[in-house]
Amino acid sequence: MPYDPSAFPPFAVTVDLVVLTVRRHALCALAVRRGEPPFQGRWALPGGFVRADEDLAQAAARELAEETGLRAHDPAVPAQDNGAHLEQLATYGDPKRDPRMRVVSVAHLALAPDLPAPRAGGDASNARWAPVEELLQQSGYGRDGEPVAPLAFDHAQILSDGVERARSKIEYSSLATAFCPPEFTVGELRRVYEAVWGVALDPRNFHRKVTGTPGFLVPTGGTTTRQGGRPAQLFRAGGATLLNPPMLRPEV
Amino acid sequence: MPYDPSAFPPFAVTVDLVVLTVRRHALCALAVRRGEPPFQGRWALPGGFVRADEDLAQAAARELAEETGLRAHDPAVPAQDNGAHLEQLATYGDPKRDPRMRVVSVAHLALAPDLPAPRAGGDASNARWAPVEELLQQSGYGRDGEPVAPLAFDHAQILSDGVERARSKIEYSSLATAFCPPEFTVGELRRVYEAVWGVALDPRNFHRKVTGTPGFLVPTGGTTTRQGGRPAQLFRAGGATLLNPPMLRPEV
DNA sequence: GTGTTTATCGTCAGGCAGACGACTATGATC
C-alpha cells in the first residue's frame, strides 16, 4: 500500500453535536431547524465543518459555543464551573449519509445544566430543546401539537447513540453532575438520574449511595429549600470521575 | 452557517487498526513496519485510506482482512465462528498528526484469538505481534534485544486508548470470548482476563462467577486436556453480550 | 395546628464477592 498523496479521495469532515440537558424531568436534546436543502425545514443536530487548522475537539467546542454560548471543559477535568462536559462520541461515514457529497461526521456528546433558551445565530425559532423521545419517534405529534418528522440525515442514529452513551456513562462515572448547576442537592441529582434513565429511584437508598461513594460529592455547608419541603444540603461535584461502587441502573 | 460545497477544506480519511490478541500470557497488538517516510522503518498500526464508495466499518474490515486474513464479524453478533470482533474506537484528527497533509483517522479495535503468524502483503518481516507494553514504552530494548522506538504518528495514543477500551469492556461484556477459539475452557478464559488486566485471579471464584452468569457460557459437552492436569469442560460463547452481574476488575 | 412535601437516618434480609479448604482427574517421574 504505497502512500501516494494523490491517491486518496477527498472527504468533507464535520462535527455534529448531541447536546443533552434535563428540563422539567425530561432528558432533552438541542435541535436546530435546517434552513436549506437537503432536509430543508427539518430538525437536525447542530454541527458544522471542521476548519483546516482545527482539532476535532476544538471544532466541537467552537460549534457548542456558537449554538449555546457554553464554554467546553477539558475532558480530563470534571464539571466544576459553568463549562459543559464535552467528549467524542463516534464517527459516521456512510457514503450515502449526505446526498450531496462524501461527508464524514465526528459526533460529539455534550452535557449541560438546564440553560436559558438556546440561540441559533440569534434566531431562537430555529433552535430548541426537545425531549429525546420526541426527536427519536418516527412520526406523530409533539406535545406542542406540532407534527413530528424524523431528524435529518442519520441524526436519529447519532442522537440515539449519544443518549445511550449518557445513560450508561452516568452509571460508573460522576458525569451526572454535569447536568447540575455548580451547587446542587441530592434530590436534584436524583432527578437527573431519574430523567436520564426514565425510572423512579428510592430517595433513601439513593441518598445513602451517593453520599457513601468516596469522592463523588463534597458538601459545601450551605442548604437550600428551592424544591420545597425540608431544606437540603448543598453539594459540589467531588474530584472522583470513576465511581466505585458504580450506580446501578435498575433491572429492565 | 450556509452549506457551500466549495467552502470546506478537503481531508484524507483513513482507518487505523488496533488488533489485539493474547499470546503466551501477554496482551499483544499487531504492528507493521513502515516502508517509506515519514517514520520510515518505525513500527505503526496497520491501516489505510478509506475508499470513495466504502463505509468506515467496511474499510476497517477490509484492512483487517488484508493484514491478518481475518473475517470481521457483524458487531451485533458476538464471536461465534472464526471471525474477529471489530468495533469503532475513536477518531484522531489533530492538524499536525501527519506532517504531509490533513489526515483524519478513524481508529477501530479488533480482538482475535491467538493466530498463525501475521502477514503484511506476504512479507512477514514487516508485521509482528508485540506485547503492548513493549509497543507503548518510549525507549529501551524489547525482549528480543532489538532497540525500541516509539510508534509512528500518534499511534501510541491510539493503541493506549484501544487497550484501555478492551480492559474496561471485558468487565461488563462477553468480549473476552473473542480472544478465545470457538471452544475453550474456563481456565483459558481466565488466562485471557489475567493477560488483559495484568492481574492474577482466583481460579475457584472465577469459575463460580463465569459459570453462574446467565448466557455467558454454554457447555458443549466435550472435555479437553490440552493444558495438562485434570480434563476441563469445553464451552462456547453464549448469546449474552452484556454480563449481569459484570466481571469485576480487582482494585488497583 | 394540620396536612403536605422533601430530606435524612435506621433496620433488616438476601445476594454476591473475596479468601480459602477440599477433592478430582490427568500426565510426568521414579
Added chain:
DNA sequence: GATCATAGTCGTCTGCCTGACGATAAACAC
C-alpha cells in the same frame, strides 16, 4: 505402579452492598 505436580471443580464462611421500607425532621400552605 506409587508418587508428585498440575489443573479443574465444588463448598464454606464472612463481610459488604443492595433493595424494601419504617421513622423522624424541617420547611411551606392553609
